[in-house]
Amino acid sequence: MTAARWALHPVTLALALLAGCVGAVAADAVATAPLLAVAVGLAAGFANSGST
Amino acid sequence: MACVAAVLGALPQALVPAPVRAGLLGLAALAVLARELGLWRFAVPENARLVPEDVQHRAQWGALQFGFEMGTGMRTYSPSALPHLVLAAVVLVVPLPVAPLVAVGFAAGRFAMPVLSNAWSDDGAWTAVWAAAEPVVRPLLACICVGALTVATLAAWS
Numbered sequence: 001m002t003a004a005r006w007a008l009h010p011v012t013l014a015l016a017l018l019a020g021c022v023g024a025v026a027a028d029a030v031a032t033a034p035l036l037a038v039a040v041g042l043a044a045g046f047a048n049s050g051s052t
Numbered sequence: 053m054a055c056v057a058a059v060l061g062a063l064p065q066a067l068v069p070a071p072v073r074a075g076l077l078g079l080a081a082l083a084v085l086a087r088e089l090g091l092w093r094f095a096v097p098e099n100a101r102l103v104p105e106d107v108q109h110r111a112q113w114g115a116l117q118f119g120f121e122m123g124t125g126m127r128t129y130s131p132s133a134l135p136h137l138v139l140a141a142v143v144l145v146v147p148l149p150v151a152p153l154v155a156v157g158f159a160a161g162r163f164a165m166p167v168l169s170n171a172w173s174d175d176g177a178w179t180a181v182w183a184a185a186e187p188v189v190r191p192l193l194a195c196i197c198v199g200a201l202t203v204a205t206l207a208a209w210s
Contacts, residue, residue: 008168010185014192021200036204037150038157040141043197044134045161047088047190 017042058151061143070209073144077205081198084137088194098130132190134197145205 006012017039024035064073086092108118121127130136138158142151169178182189 005172008172010168010182010189011192013164013168014189014196018192018196021196021203025203033204033207034150034153036200037146037153038160039200040138040197040204041154041157041159042161042164043157043193043200044132044138045158046164047132047134047161047193047197048130049162049165 013046014043017046057139057142058146058148061146061151062148064144065147068144070145074205074209077141077144077201080137080140081201084133085194085198087133089191096130096133096136099127101127102129103127132193134194137197137201141201141205145208147208 001009021036021039024032024039083092083094087094087096103118103121107121108114110117135158138154142154146154165182169176172178172181
């Protein structure tokens with residue numbers, strides 16, 4: 001699989017989202033709560049989309 | 053949808069004590085997590101219909117109507133219980149100003165799938181890729197959703 005395909009792979013994207021959440025919490029910044037709110041919606045929207 | 057839920061949620065958030073709301077959401081989160089991990093099978097509310105293809109050909113707003121109905125999940129299937137959990141969170145614990153951010157995230161997540169499908173290939177191979185990745189991705193997304201919800205809620209109340 002090419003690098004581009006790996007970048008678009010669902011597992012890669014989910015792990016990137018997880019890393020973003022961990023990073024936002026670790027940074028303990030003012031924007032942490034808003035970022036987590038977006039992440040919550042993103043995870044739900046992505047999971048609810050199925051294959052299309 | 054999120055904005056309506058956020059407005060409706062203003063009432064329970066004002067009247068019901070925070071520990072009670074947190075407890076209710078915690079129970080819902082555990083049930084949804086168990087479902088997404090495949091430990092517990094139960095049906096979630098869903099319209100269970102597809103938007104007819106001819107909707108997008110209606111007048112000039114047909115495509116918009118098609119996207120609205122499918123994108124919001126109002127007339128489609130719901131393969132995951134995470135949107136239901138997020139809706140419960142918006143009603144029970146998410147502050148009104150933060151609810152639109154949740155909605156933006158949800159819309160981006162819904163939007164990502166067709167974009168990724170088109171970017172992957174023209175032959176519809178994305179469906180097979182998603183199907184193969186689903187046993188890993190679905191529990192992972194559930195953990196992310198519940199984890200982020202837990203951290204954000206506890207941080208807001210501490």
